[in-house]
Amino acid sequence: MADRETRPTTVWSRPERGARGPAPERSRYEITAAALALADAEGLAAVSMRAVAQRLGTGPASLYRYVGSREELLDLMADAVAGELDLSAAPSGDWLGDLVGLALQSKAAHTRHPWLPELNDRRGEVLGPHAIDYLDHALAVLAPAPGTSRQKLEAIGLLGGLATLFARREAMAAAGEDSGAGDPPAQAAHLAAVAAEGRHPHLLAALTAAGPPPVAGPAERDALFERLLRRLLPSMLG
Amino acid sequence: MADRETRPTTVWSRPERGARGPAPERSRYEITAAALALADAEGLAAVSMRAVAQRLGTGPASLYRYVGSREELLDLMADAVAGELDLSAAPSGDWLGDLVGLALQSKAAHTRHPWLPELNDRRGEVLGPHAIDYLDHALAVLAPAPGTSRQKLEAIGLLGGLATLFARREAMAAAGEDSGAGDPPAQAAHLAAVAAEGRHPHLLAALTAAGPPPVAGPAERDALFERLLRRLLPSMLG
DNA sequence: TAATACTGCGAACATCGATCGCAGTATTAG
DNA sequence: CTAATACTGCGATCGATGTTCGCAGTATTA
Numbered sequence: 001m002a003d004r005e006t007r008p009t010t011v012w013s014r015p016e017r018g019a020r021g022p023a024p025e026r027s028r029y030e031i032t033a034a035a036l037a038l039a040d041a042e043g044l045a046a047v048s049m050r051a052v053a054q055r056l057g058t059g060p061a062s063l064y065r066y067v068g069s070r071e072e073l074l075d076l077m078a079d080a081v082a083g084e085l086d087l088s089a090a091p092s093g094d095w096l097g098d099l100v101g102l103a104l105q106s107k108a109a110h111t112r113h114p115w116l117p118e119l120n121d122r123r124g125e126v127l128g129p130h131a132i133d134y135l136d137h138a139l140a141v142l143a144p145a146p147g148t149s150r151q152k153l154e155a156i157g158l159l160g161g162l163a164t165l166f167a168r169r170e171a172m173a174a175a176g177e178d179s180g181a182g183d184p185p186a187q188a189a190h191l192a193a194v195a196a197e198g199r200h201p202h203l204l205a206a207l208t209a210a211g212p213p214p215v216a217g218p219a220e221r222d223a224l225f226e227r228l229l230r231r232l233l234p235s236m237l238g
Numbered sequence: 239m240a241d242r243e244t245r246p247t248t249v250w251s252r253p254e255r256g257a258r259g260p261a262p263e264r265s266r267y268e269i270t271a272a273a274l275a276l277a278d279a280e281g282l283a284a285v286s287m288r289a290v291a292q293r294l295g296t297g298p299a300s301l302y303r304y305v306g307s308r309e310e311l312l313d314l315m316a317d318a319v320a321g322e323l324d325l326s327a328a329p330s331g332d333w334l335g336d337l338v339g340l341a342l343q344s345k346a347a348h349t350r351h352p353w354l355p356e357l358n359d360r361r362g363e364v365l366g367p368h369a370i371d372y373l374d375h376a377l378a379v380l381a382p383a384p385g386t387s388r389q390k391l392e393a394i395g396l397l398g399g400l401a402t403l404f405a406r407r408e409a410m411a412a413a414g415e416d417s418g419a420g421d422p423p424a425q426a427a428h429l430a431a432v433a434a435e436g437r438h439p440h441l442l443a444a445l446t447a448a449g450p451p452p453v454a455g456p457a458e459r460d461a462l463f464e465r466l467l468r469r470l471l472p473s474m475l476g
Numbered sequence: 477t478a479a480t481a482c483t484g485c486g487a488a489c490a491t492c493g494a495t496c497g498c499a500g501t502a503t504t505a506g
Numbered sequence: 507c508t509a510a511t512a513c514t515g516c517g518a519t520c521g522a523t524g525t526t527c528g529c530a531g532t533a534t535t536a
Contacts, residue, residue, distance in 0.1 A: 256483085258480070
């Protein structure tokens with residue numbers, strides 16, 4: 001009559017191992033690390049249960065003793081990245097500066113793990129322990145700031161989104177011509193060809209005037225990001 | 239000796255149909271429309287070649303006469319949404335106002351098609367004809383604005399990213415409690431439980447103080463978005 | 477009229493996430 | 507000490523997915 005275990009919902013609400021049988025030969029951590037390495041090396045699509053299993057020298061079915069599904073593994077990966085952030089610095093009182101520091105760290109994490117946006121786009125994202133630590137830390141930083149709790153939570157959420165956005169744009173700029181394009185040689189050539197047809201005069205002008213290489217160093221990029229945040233955040237917490 | 243057709247690269251660089259055989263029974267447009275309807279109704283994951291084919295009353299293999307791969311179909315979908323934007327209004331001279339108008343349209347499109355971010359997160363996104371029209375239009379709007387062509391292209395790109403970001407946040411807020419969570423009941427309960435353990439005092443305080451429902455209407459949301467843009471864009475084109 | 481280049485599409489393949497069930501092992505109960 | 511229990515590892519397998527092959531039929535070209 002017990003209705004079939006409706007759902008423990010998240011990885012973290014289920015115990016890592018039972019208390020009865022033999023000791024597990026692997027751990028969630030080990031599996032998550034393998035998945036992270038795979039994603040960093042070959043992209044998120046390369047993180048298949050089979051590939052992760054092979055990397056650990058076992059069969060795909062074995063992984064399901066540790067994670068309930070691939071989705072759960074992705075949740076673990078996201079939380080592992082959240083755990084990479086350094087929250088050890090105590091709030092300094094300069095909440096804006098502290099928050100900007102968090103944002104820069106977050107942006108750096110996205111640069112380290114370009115597959116993060118793809119991960120976060122899944123609906124119903126789950127907050128793991130590290131993400132919760134981050135949230136609490138950010139709220140601690142914001143304690144001396146004005147604004148309601150709801151405003152602060154929204155500001156923190158927006159902060160993460162902006163870090164993602166800027167990291168993505170910087171990655172694109174680094175990979176060649178910008179303007180929303182992807183592959184520099186092919187895409188730029190295609191754009192130029194289309195523009196040359198005459199129906200897009202402004203595009204043509206912009207492309208021919210593009211002239212000098214990007215030259216914007218990472219420090220400049222961070223500066224733009226920081227300026228935006230310093231302007232935006234106070235206006236959200238009035 | 240011809241090296242195996244390296245790659246026509248995009249859907250649009252390949253002719254829609256050959257000149258020899260029987261007339262195709264369907265068209266790229268028809269297929270794209272079916273895919274769009276499916277995505278709107280059941281999400282992007284529901285857009286499988288089989289599902290699209292079934293919706294058109296044919297077999298999966300037939301679709302490959304129109305698109306080279308599922309990826310190309312996704313490109314077509316993205317460009318179809320770009321085609322939903324109304325670019326008929328000529329630049330008014332108030333470039334900031336015109337640009338904000340474009341951004342609001344873009345945000346609305348993301349609200350209409352919640353699967354758009356998932357689409358755009360694929361690397362190497364390809365600009366179709368509608369996207370190119372949009373780009374040229376935005377550049378036309380920016381003609382009287384200060385700044386280099388590169389700055390303008392970057393501003394336009396950032397604009398799109400911000401529209402995506404805000405649309406996502408609004409969708410989350412509409413779907414229940416915010417704070418970066420997904421499923422309101424389960425996730426909020428889980429958060430509260432964790433916070434109650436005592437190690438996250440600021441989170442606990444924020445959650446218990448959350449009090450009144452969101453109440454922010456869509457007009458207010460648009461206003462926040464617009465304020466941000468009006469402040470940010472001029473500083474990017476100095 | 478013959479050659480050609482296309483169209484529609486059933487059948488099939490590789491790969492994916494996930495489940496089942498069995499053999500083996502550690503814990504617990506009596 | 508023994509039996510019952512609840513776990514672990516994992517080969518075999520399932521259903522779904524994107525994609526390809528090859529054939530029968532059709533319109534265009536020579």
